Amino acid sequence: MLDIYTLGDDVLREKCSKITKFDSALKMLSEAMIDTLDEADGVGLAGPQVGVSERIFVVHIPDEDPIVFVNPEIIETSIEVSPYEEGCLSIPGVYHEVIRPSRVTVQAQDINGKAFTIKADGLLARVIQHENDHLSGVLYIDHLTEPEQKAVIKSYERKNKARLKSKKRGV
Numbered sequence: 001m002l003d004i005y006t007l008g009d010d011v012l013r014e015k016c017s018k019i020t021k022f023d024s025a026l027k028m029l030s031e032a033m034i035d036t037l038d039e040a041d042g043v044g045l046a047g048p049q050v051g052v053s054e055r056i057f058v059v060h061i062p063d064e065d066p067i068v069f070v071n072p073e074i075i076e077t078s079i080e081v082s083p084y085e086e087g088c089l090s091i092p093g094v095y096h097e098v099i100r101p102s103r104v105t106v107q108a109q110d111i112n113g114k115a116f117t118i119k120a121d122g123l124l125a126r127v128i129q130h131e132n133d134h135l136s137g138v139l140y141i142d143h144l145t146e147p148e149q150k151a152v153i154k155s156y157e158r159k160n161k162a163r164l165k166s167k168k169r170g171v
Contacts, residue, residue: 002036002050007091007156011048013137016055019070022113026056030068030111033058037066042089044127046134049090057131061124072108072132075117077101084126086140093159096152098143100129 005011019026029052037045037060046057060066080102087095103121106128110116120128130140141149 001039002032004036004040004045004049004089005051006160007139007153009090011051011053012090012134012139014048014053015137016047016053016135019054019056019109022070022109022111026070027111030056030058034060034066034068037089040089043123044131045089046131048134048137055135057134059124059127059131061127064124067118068111069106069108069128069131070111070113072106072128072135074104074106074129074132076105077129078103078121086126086130088130088140090134091139091141091152091156094152094155096141096144096148098140100126100143104128106132 033045033047033050033056036050037043037058043061044057044059047054055071057069057072058066059069078101081099082102083097083099085095086098087093102125103119104125105117105119107115107117118124118128133139133142141152144152
């Protein structure tokens with residue numbers, strides 16, 4: 001299990017570096033990210049969320065095999081958009097509707113460096129966009145209006161008061 005960084009941690013706002021080494025360390029990182037994602041009962045997890053400022057994220061949709069995206073690039077999005085209530089393992093316990101394109105096409109590499117392209121819709125398209133945002137230092141709350149952002153942050157702080165206090169004390 002890897003630690004999941006949360007709102008306020010600087011690593012979540014960093015732009016990630018391209019991965020150039022496809023080695024056993026990358027394979028171990030991707031496996032640890034999938035294990036962490038599954039343990040946290042999430043559907044997507046990006047490098048910055050586990051303190052790694054590199055262009056990698058993993059997706060594990062229920063009843064599907066996990067997918068590792070290395071150096072992903074969204075190359076096409078649909079004109080049609082759809083609303084969906086999003087949450088984030090880095091902003092635990094709070095959710096808000098976010099409007100995103102309904103379909104995406106993403107190019108990426110697997111853990112061996114082999115290129116692949118996926119056309120996605122539904123939940124997979126949503127998760128790809130959400131996790132890809134993390135690689136640019138963007139959180140789902142950045143897609144909200146300022147009053148909506150403030151409400152989500154206030155709710156997050158209220159629900160995570162004890163954990164945030166211990167975080168400030170360095171515990």
